[in-house]
Amino acid sequence: MKVEAKLEFQTSTAPKTGADLLIELLLEEGVDTIFGYPGGAVLPIYDAIYRAKNSIKHVLFRHEQGMIHAAEGYARITGKPGVVIGTSGPGATNLVTGITDAMMDSLPLVVFTGQVARTVIGTDAFQEADIMAITTPITKHNYQVQSVADLPRIVKEAFHIATTGRPGPVVVDVPKDISSEILTEVVKDVNIHLPGYQPTYKPNPMQIKKLSESIPKAKKPVILAGAGVLHSHASKELTAFAEKHQIPVVTTLLGLGSFPADSPLSLGMGGMHGTYAANMALYECDLLINFGARFDDRLTGNLKHFAPFAKVAHIDIDPAEIGKNVPTQIPIVADAKVALMELLKEAEKSPDCEKWREKLNQYKNDYPLWYELDPSGISPQWLIQAIHKVTNGDAIVATDVGQHQMWAAQYYTFNKPHRWITSGGLGTMGFGFPAAIGAQMASPESTVVAIVGDAGFQMTLQELSVIYERNLPVKIIIVNNGALGMVRQWQELLYDNRISESLLHTQPDFVKLAESYGIRGAKIDNQEELITSLPELMAHDGPVLIDCRVLQQEKVFPMIAPGKGLHEMIGVKPQ
Amino acid sequence: MKRIISLTVQDRSGVLNRVTGLLQRRQFNITSISVGAAETEGVSKMTLVVDVEDDQRLEQVTKQLNKQIDVLKVSDITDKAIVARELALIKVASSPQLRSEINGIIDPFRALIIDVSKDSLAIQITGRPDKIDALIDLLRPYGIKEIARTGLTAFLRGHQPQTTELSASFLLK
Numbered sequence: 167m168k169v170e171a172k173l174e175f176q177t178s179t180a181p182k183t184g185a186d187l188l189i190e191l192l193l194e195e196g197v198d199t200i201f202g203y204p205g206g207a208v209l210p211i212y213d214a215i216y217r218a219k220n221s222i223k224h225v226l227f228r229h230e231q232g233m234i235h236a237a238e239g240y241a242r243i244t245g246k247p248g249v250v251i252g253t254s255g256p257g258a259t260n261l262v263t264g265i266t267d268a269m270m271d272s273l274p275l276v277v278f279t280g281q282v283a284r285t286v287i288g289t290d291a292f293q294e295a296d297i298m299a300i301t302t303p304i305t306k307h308n309y310q311v312q313s314v315a316d317l318p319r320i321v322k323e324a325f326h327i328a329t330t331g332r333p334g335p336v337v338v339d340v341p342k343d344i345s346s347e348i349l350t351e352v353v354k355d356v357n358i359h360l361p362g363y364q365p366t367y368k369p370n371p372m373q374i375k376k377l378s379e380s381i382p383k384a385k386k387p388v389i390l391a392g393a394g395v396l397h398s399h400a401s402k403e404l405t406a407f408a409e410k411h412q413i414p415v416v417t418t419l420l421g422l423g424s425f426p427a428d429s430p431l432s433l434g435m436g437g438m439h440g441t442y443a444a445n446m447a448l449y450e451c452d453l454l455i456n457f458g459a460r461f462d463d464r465l466t467g468n469l470k471h472f473a474p475f476a477k478v479a480h481i482d483i484d485p486a487e488i489g490k491n492v493p494t495q496i497p498i499v500a501d502a503k504v505a506l507m508e509l510l511k512e513a514e515k516s517p518d519c520e521k522w523r524e525k526l527n528q529y530k531n532d533y534p535l536w537y538e539l540d541p542s543g544i545s546p547q548w549l550i551q552a553i554h555k556v557t558n559g560d561a562i563v564a565t566d567v568g569q570h571q572m573w574a575a576q577y578y579t580f581n582k583p584h585r586w587i588t589s590g591g592l593g594t595m596g597f598g599f600p601a602a603i604g605a606q607m608a609s610p611e612s613t614v615v616a617i618v619g620d621a622g623f624q625m626t627l628q629e630l631s632v633i634y635e636r637n638l639p640v641k642i643i644i645v646n647n648g649a650l651g652m653v654r655q656w657q658e659l660l661y662d663n664r665i666s667e668s669l670l671h672t673q674p675d676f677v678k679l680a681e682s683y684g685i686r687g688a689k690i691d692n693q694e695e696l697i698t699s700l701p702e703l704m705a706h707d708g709p710v711l712i713d714c715r716v717l718q719q720e721k722v723f724p725m726i727a728p729g730k731g732l733h734e735m736i737g738v739k740p741q
Numbered sequence: 742m743k744r745i746i747s748l749t750v751q752d753r754s755g756v757l758n759r760v761t762g763l764l765q766r767r768q769f770n771i772t773s774i775s776v777g778a779a780e781t782e783g784v785s786k787m788t789l790v791v792d793v794e795d796d797q798r799l800e801q802v803t804k805q806l807n808k809q810i811d812v813l814k815v816s817d818i819t820d821k822a823i824v825a826r827e828l829a830l831i832k833v834a835s836s837p838q839l840r841s842e843i844n845g846i847i848d849p850f851r852a853l854i855i856d857v858s859k860d861s862l863a864i865q866i867t868g869r870p871d872k873i874d875a876l877i878d879l880l881r882p883y884g885i886k887e888i889a890r891t892g893l894t895a896f897l898r899g900h901q902p903q904t905t906e907l908s909a910s911f912l913l914k
């Protein structure tokens with residue numbers, strides 16, 4: 167009896183470190199998964215993870231870039247922050263691409279980096295990198311913990327900042343002496359103190375009124391739906407609003423799924439590789455209502471020709487986005503969902519725009535997306551349609567960057583929100599496959615397909631180990647054209663077919679590669695085989711890699727060449 | 742166009758870096774910047790003089806600054822009733838014979854001689870930058886050895902006459 171009491175006494179007073187406190191704080195924030203990679207400066211944190219291993223899941227990736235893209239995929243699907251832990255120096259610098267990607271695409275991440283001890287910061291100590299300076303321009307905010315007493319407040323603030331307002335990445339740099347400090351007392355009940363940070367969620371009623379009054383006056387109204395609609399979980403409200411007033415909807419690349427693509431009001435994606443109908447609607451409209459899109463240049467084309475006849479209303483949670491690229495007559499700083507709810511109440515009268523809808527339907531019928539099906543091989547567009555069919559259009563689709571990304575956007579008709587993961591703003595090759603892993607971890611029951619290029623896949627394929635180890639049934643489909651396809655396309659079209667360093671003359675045997683990781687692999691190079699084996703491969707209870715050989719010469723069309731306006735699309739019809 | 746932007750910021754490490762980095766990245770030229778403690782503990786005041794092409798760019802820079810978590814308040818005070826001062830230290834070559842002549846020059850500027858050596862004088866002047874520029878021009882013939890300027894610091898006067906609001910202000914905190 168006595169011995170037992172003594173043991174109990176011992177555990178409850180076992181020394182607790184700054185790192186233990188950090189893990190406790192993460193648990194209090196509801197963190198269930200850590201995407202991490204250890205190293206010298208985070209050894210104390212890993213020791214705390216060891217002690218807490220029954221209460222928190224840590225997933226060891228094989229490269230810090232892979233793990234942070236996985237955290238982005240997780241964040242995109244759940245809306246919860248992806249939590250990343252990396253070591254100082256090279257661990258931290260390996261995270262830089264992912265942090266920038268999350269900043270560009272407004273994804274909530276809380277990234278903990280180890281740092282050398284406070285006593286040697288600034289001395290070029292072993293594995294010291296000035297990650298604060300490096301990440302200042304690529305984070306929503308960053309902190310270096312200066313005292314363990316600040317840790318509870320900083321962690322709370324970091325999660326708050328990452329997930330509220332316009333989401334984004336927050337870096338917390340933790341010196342090693344702080345994570346290893348033995349704590350004597352801990353004050354955890356702290357309040358966040360952010361007087362300079364008060365995101366606006368509720369729209370100004372005057373502006374809502376102004377917009378409501380403009381709607382019935384419009385003859386050619388169009389809605390642009392961006393990722394902001396998805397961040398605010400407002401697809402239902404958006405759909406109700408568009409249907410109530412019968413206003414056609416264009417989505418951005420990152421807004422795919424925010425409005426059902428099969429709705430008669432849907433015009434599809436706008437922009438560089440958008441549909442003719444969507445781009446002509448943006449060009450000809452007299453009222454453009456933008457919900458949560460930041461008027462990126464891939465969407466707008468040459469700004470001189472963007473919505474030149476329109477009154478522009480822009481609903482965005484970030485005031486700095488309004489008027490940044492496009493002059494805006496009705497600025498509305500608000501959460502998309504809150505604004506839509508107000509508009510559903512306020513905007514009573516609908517526009518009379520039957521003719522406009524007819525015209526746009528005519529465009530849709532006359533200039534649909536097209537490709538020439540070549541029976542001698544696999545057309546990549548057809549491949550995407552086949553994937554759509556086999557997955558009932560219900561999979562979570564993550565892509566890498568390049569031609570396959572555009573084809574996935576064009577041909578995997580997204581009817582539901584939160585099914586689409588892609589790197590839009592930074593266009594990061596190597597993003598797709600690890601992002602799919604994060605999505606599969608977030609949504610174990612869903613079919614998750616990673617549609618990747620043969621070049622981009624080779625940038626982060628080491629994470630095959632993770633899907634094997636955890637038996638994550640991600641389906642990897644390599645759209646293998648033996649080329650840096652998007653680069654090859656631009657060289658063919660814009661550089662007079664001077665194909666400079668954009669062909670991959672050697673490739674690994676992807677099937678053997680998969681097998682060497684313990685994963686089922688298959689190579690498909692003709693239509694028949696695809697039709698017969700794709701359903702079975704996709705139904706396989708575990709991860710699969712499919713090396714799908716597609717026609718190299720295929721190009722993404724239609725297209726707006728750089729510098730051109732929305733009305734100057736090329737490749738809108740077969741030649 | 743030159744604009745005077747007044748910033749109230751949390752006195753946290755990295756905030757200066759964030760502000761100057763942002764201006765550089767968004768391609769705004771900083772003419773001068775001055776920083777110091779404000780009336781509240783833990784809060785600093787920064788005065789920026791920036792060169793901006795047009796109102797739209799100006800609006801963008803103020804919004805981007807406002808977005809920073811540690812920035813509490815941003816105001817473009819160029820067109821407001823303000824008091825604005827800069828301090829400059831000017832070291833001029835001078836023999837004892839020239840001293841009274843130089844005194845005569847600086848006197849109307851209410852500048853002070855704060856250090857004297859065998860062959861030079863140190864002059865302190867406070868005022869608006871154009872006034873400082875004017876004095877420097879007058880002293881140049883004597884041989885200027887060194888100049889150190891603080892950059893402009895400024896705030897609003899106690900009383901503001903009614904003026905039209907800036908186009909940018911509708912979205913500012």
Ligand SMILES: Cc1cc2nc3c(=O)[nH]c(=O)nc-3n(C[C@H](O)[C@H](O)[C@H](O)COP(=O)(O)OP(=O)(O)OC[C@H]3O[C@@H](n4cnc5c(N)ncnc54)[C@H](O)[C@@H]3O)c2cc1C
Nearest residue numbers: 392393394398419437438439458459460483502590591593
């Ligand atoms: C090869 C390639 C080709 C591309 N081609 C195209 C193309 O043809 N068409 C295209 O559209 N894009 C294209 N892109 C993507 C493009 O670069 C941009 O990433 C994309 O247009 C941005 O979409 P977005 O503005 O909807 O999303 P984001 O860039 O994520 O912006 C979201 C906006 O929503 C706001 N927001 C966030 N939360 C909320 C909220 N709760 N309420 C309200 N607002 C909120 C944010 O402040 C932000 O302004 C391409 C990218 C690549 C790599």
Ligand SMILES: Cc1ncc(C[n+]2csc(CCOP(=O)(O)OP(=O)(O)O)c2C)c(N)n1
Nearest residue numbers: 568569570595619620621622649650651652
């Ligand atoms: C990290 C990175 N490097 C370079 C690029 C430029 N880039 C954009 S698309 C592309 C080609 C991608 O080739 P692949 O992955 O095979 O896809 P495909 O275009 O053939 O579908 C390149 C090199 C990029 N976006 N990201």
